[in-house]
Amino acid sequence: MPRPAPADAREFSRRLRAWFRRNARELPWRDTRDAYRILVSELMLQQTQVSRVLDFYARFLERFPDLAAVAAARKSQVLAAWRGLGYYARARNLHKLARRVVREEPHVYGGALPATPAELRQLPGVGAYTAGAVTNFAYEKRAALVDTNVARVLRRCFAPHLRPKRARDVTRLWAIAEAVLPRTGRAAWAHNQALMELGALVCTARVARCSRCPVRSICTSADLESGLR
DNA sequence: AAAGCGGGGAG
DNA sequence: CTCCCAGCTTT
Structure with a gap:
């Protein structure tokens, strides 16, 4: 079962959150707890x-x-x-x-x-x-989450062979999501928001805009801008 | 494991 | 026109 090394996980999250601070959309549900x-x-x-x-x-x-x-x-x-x-x-x-x-x-x-x-x-x-x-x-409690955005980003980055259609592969994606999640609830909040934002704005279903991606140096599928899958 | 559920937008 | 979207429930 493929799981990112702890060092890669930390670097992945760190870059992701740094990107989010500069590129996040202003959405009403991000202003409330x-x-x-x-x-x-x-x-x-x-x-x-x-x-x-x-x-x-x-x-x-x-x-x-x-x-x-x-x-x-x-x-x-x-x-x-x-x-x-x-x-x-x-x-x-x-x-x-x-x-x-x-x-x-x-x-x-x-x-x-x-x-x-x-x-x-x-x-x-x-x-x-x-x-x-x-x-x-x-509640800003530490918790992993996987939606279609997160599933796509994590799959392309860490486990391109997985097919999110299969239930077993979805379970593996949750394990990866858990493995790359920062320790504190506060950091996990930004991490999860960033992961979803990246999937919505950069690493989209139809087009992977790798040239704009903050984690392309780590990503398994990087620079396959038409690789999709 | 697969179907069903809404409606709009991107490519 | 086809696929996709911050999924879940029921069969």
Whole structure:
């Protein structure tokens, strides 16, 4: 099982974060540590591009400022605010989640979102990625996360033979993500954000813009700008 | 392991 | 036109 050497992992993360500090887009969900707001952004961003989520995010939060507001609303009202975004199961799951955390099992949750991947995974609509994202992006606790961006970047950089379609290879990518993750939650936050930003802006699905990549000297697939895969 | 779920944008 | 997108649930 291919895993980057610790020295390569540190260098990879260090360069990645340095690049992020200079090239990060300003996105509303990066300015908050409110777990609810992070959760809403992650749900909206599932299989949905940033540019389109931006059209809905602020308006949705204005209508539903916190989890209690979602729990207090009818499902149809949440769906109405979601209209146009697609994948409406996400809105139904958010409503179910809010009802459970705020109303049905407040003794379990204290009315707030949990802060560990295992607990978050219990909630409807929250899978492995979203659980890691809330844990790290909201609570700044150290947690690995793998979405399509991260999977692509890590695969091209460290394990080009893996095929993210296969479940077993996805497990390996999570292991690599864990192996390159910095120790502290704070550094892990920047690392994860940077990894996803690199996948969105530089190391994209159709085009690998290696000439602009901060980790090309480490990357296994570097300068195969049309290698894709 | 594979299908189903939305709708818009990039190439 | 085809593929892709800060995935998850169900079959």
